[in-house]
Amino acid sequence: MQTNSYLDYKEIIAETVGKVLPETGLEKQAIYALLEYPPDEKLGDLALPCFQLSKILKKAPHLIAQELAAKIDPAPYFEAVKATGPYLNFYVAPVPLAREVLAKIMTCGSNYGARAIGGGEKIVIDFSAPNIAKPFHVGHLSSTVIGNALYKIFEFLGYNCVGINHLGDWGTQFGKLITAYKKWGSAEAVERDLIKELQRLYVKFHDEAEQDPALEDEARAWFQKIEDGDDEALSLWRWFKEISLAEFQRVYDLLEIAFDSMAGESFYNDKIDAVVNELKEKQLLVESDGAAIVNLDEYEMPPCLILKKDGSSLYATRDIAAALYRKKTYNFVKALYVTGVAQSLHFKQWFKVVELMGYAWAKDLVHIPFGLVSLEGEKLSTRKGRVVLLEDLLRTAIEKTLAIINEKNPGLARKEEVAQMVGVGAVVFGALSVNRIKDVTFSWEEALSFEGETGPYLQYTHARACSILRKAGFSLEKAVLAPEKLNEPAALRVVKTLYLFPEKVLSAANEYEPSIISRYLIDLAHDFNGFYHECQVLVDDPGLQQARLVLVWAVKTVLATGLGLLGIKAPEQM
RNA sequence: GCGUCUGUAGCUCAGCUGGAUAGAGCAACGGACUUCUAAUCCGUAGGCCGCAGGUUCGAAUCCUGCCAGACGCGCCA
Missing domain, CATH: 3.40.50.620 (HUPs)
Structure with missing residues (x-):
């Protein structure tokens, strides 16, 4: 499994800058940490702000940037290295990038982004x-x-x-439950309504115990038993x-x-x-x-x-x-x-x-x-009955999905199965798409929303990609990598986003934050949908079609992997 | 009272290990389907980044104080 090394442009830059500027005495790691992604495409793909270097070198940052730009040979990984004010901007050469990223995804498949750093611990x-x-x-x-x-x-x-x-x-609530069951319950009622009946008994216990505190003693006694x-x-x-x-x-x-x-x-x-x-x-x-x-x-x-x-x-x-x-x-x-x-x-x-x-x-x-x-x-309050059962939520989401499928894609095979993947996916993604720490107010409308930044959006994008591959009869074994043909801006944007996946997975783990993957997948899907609109994949030119198919396959693969990490299924059709 | 967390566009949120003009989605408005699934895409509008100080060449991001909300602080888990 060649999953431990990924193309790392920051590493390359840190190495190069370190060599060109040995007098800073900065470790490669220190330079690495200074690198950032510029806010605008026009400013390149990676940037080195020179303010910190300016302190060490006692020289104006824009001069350092200019000097570095002159000294650094961009080839082969970059097509240009330019100084823009106090920033040294690196413009990634698209063809090597596309070649490396797509080749990596082709060899790793659903293991793209995986690493062996856990060592089985x-x-x-x-x-x-x-x-x-x-x-x-x-x-x-x-x-x-x-x-x-x-x-x-x-x-x-x-x-x-x-x-x-x-x-x-375990705990005194079982004493309460037994007390309530003995007083107001029956085996038949429990067998019939299950947890709903247990919940009714539990609520009843609390209502009654307000009038009759002796019930609490009885409950304690049962728990003791x-x-x-x-x-x-x-x-x-x-x-x-x-x-x-x-x-x-x-x-x-x-x-x-x-x-x-x-x-x-x-x-x-x-x-x-x-x-x-x-x-x-x-x-x-x-x-x-x-x-x-x-x-x-x-x-x-x-x-x-x-x-x-x-x-x-x-x-x-x-x-x-x-x-x-x-x-x-x-x-x-x-x-x-x-x-x-x-x-x-x-x-x-x-x-x-x-x-x-x-x-x-x-x-x-x-x-x-x-x-x-x-x-x-x-x-939420179990006792006041102010709860939404997870099962109800999931089943409602599945039903709604089924209705949408019947409206939009009535000929779809195995509708129920797909409806479950999508309905459940919507609910799961909803819970994983924002930072863990945020309080949330549950709303049916939001939980059942399937448009915009949602699980179904990601799944839909995946299904679209699958659909193209299916129509083209794409097979990975016969696929031809032709990065030089992926030269439209929309295609390049997709390649660049694919490149980011491994580092996003790592951040998600380091921060125990699945939403980092959720946000990333939204970006990837969005970039892909942009490409989908701008570039026809199934075109007459077989070379161009093949090149684009590889990109589609890569997106499909990474979407499925990412969704899988979130515990969400990726249906091939929906 | 003490402590922790949160406060960014009308709403829901990214960005928070400081960096270049603050980004999405929803809602609103306007466009794009005889063409690979329109659960899509493009555009317009929308922001004293809670407030006030401070640190810094540079603060939504760090520090202090205040305001608002959530949660916690001994016999529940």
């Missing part, structure tokens, strides 16, 4: 983590799709990822869990997301005492108001709660136990936790506790926060 990714007996709603979308995208991105860079669904399958291994309590707990998992699975099937481990909170029950003991041995635990805490004053954080005054554990305890278990089991080089930004402090605290326990790998624990999802400006 493990990255554990904790994501999705819905709560049992509660609806799987749009609030869970971000964690699920961001986690899945990071999984695919890191695999693409040579890591071995372990996806863990840390299910919320689960913990003590009481047969009835345990079998109800298992039953609720099965019902929930079956329902969650339908959503994961629609999204085509799978996990390597479904070890939820309950999995760590027998691993918590050891953590508490270890904290005691390491003299990190302090008693405070009857609870056991780790004091973090020194680090300007509130204390981390380890045990309640009744001696039971808290979620930080469970998270620490899980981290220790995962380190031992997987020996990860990084463990990512994809959860809402609201939990930032919690992660900062228990990461610090792990560090204080003496584990150097505490630095490998990374919280990947994302913004809050609200509904028409109001918080």
Whole structure:
């Protein structure tokens, strides 16, 4: 797999400038870091601003730029190197660029952009983590799709990822649920309405408990019974869990997301005492108001709660136990936790506790926060029934897609299959197209928008490219690379954007930010659609047609790869 | 009260490891389908980059203060 080296113009420039200007004493890396992409095509493809050099050389920046322009031989990678004021602008020679980029994509195929930097090391990714007996709603979308995208991105860079669904399958809410079930529920009703019925019972419990606080005690008692291994309590707990998992699975099937481990909170029950003991041995635990805490004053954080005054554990305890278990089991080089930004402090605290326990790998624990999802400006609330179920959203998106297909392309084969890819793709892309950290207000109109910067736009562009290749009977084996024929500005723009893909993938991984790939794909699709309008591909001149077909194939390949990294399908027709 | 994050065009957002005239999409208006899928493309209009200072040759980008919003701050997760 020749996936570790990509043509790197910055590297070439840094090398050349370093040679021409040895007196600056700058390392190649330092020059590399100064290089930037100019704001306008007319100013070339890469630029070296000379202000910093001016300080070192004690010379006006525009003079340095002029001098460098005179000394540097552009060939073979550049067609010109010009000084424009204080900038040294590099104009990439299109033919070598097109040749290198397209040849690379032809040899690598769907591995273009991949690298082997992970060396097979493990990255554990904790994501999705819905709560049992509660609806799987749009609030869970971000964690699920961001986690899945990071999984695919890191695999693409040579890591071995372990996806863990840390299910919320333990806690007093099960006591509440059993209490409500015993009082107002029935096996028939649960079998019939599944999570909807469980949710009804849960809401009912809270309504009733407002009048009758004794219910809370009853709930606690039932949860205690689960913990003590009481047969009835345990079998109800298992039953609720099965019902929930079956329902969650339908959503994961629609999204085509799978996990390597479904070890939820309950999995760590027998691993918590050891953590508490270890904290005691390491003299990190302090008693405070009857609870056991780790004091973090020194680090300007509130204390981390380890045990309640009744001696039971808290979620930080469970998270620490899980981290220790995962380190031992997987020996990860990084463990990512994809959860809402609201939990930032919690992660900062228990990461610090792990560090204080003496584990150097505490630095490998990374919280990947994302913004809050609200509904028409109001918080989602299971109890108030103010939620949009993810499954409803996905199914509505699929239905809408099917309607559009019936209107625009009624003869399409396997419509339902395509409708699912596109409808789901629209929803997934919507969640991955903006910076993670932004809060979002869910809107049906936006979630079901298929025009402009959307998933369907990317898929449509991909399908268009496929359509051309199909009509031309294109085959990669017989393809002829003819970069000199791709000389229209629109074609060159596409080539230049294709060149950027590997570095975008790398940035997305470094910043844990799938939206970098989303934005890139929008650019690529846009450039391609511009080319599509300006340049007819299926033309009489066989040489020209062949040259353009290779470009179309390359775009199709990169779009499919990029969409794949986001967890989105790329249908060949739609 | 303390802390974290966010504030860019009417709306949703890029750009934020400082650099050349601040970019998209949606909505509005005007154009482009007998030609490779118009879920597309092109054009017009739309901006004291929250406010005020500071650092710098240069600030949407860095620092400080303020304003607005979101979230968090001990026995839920």
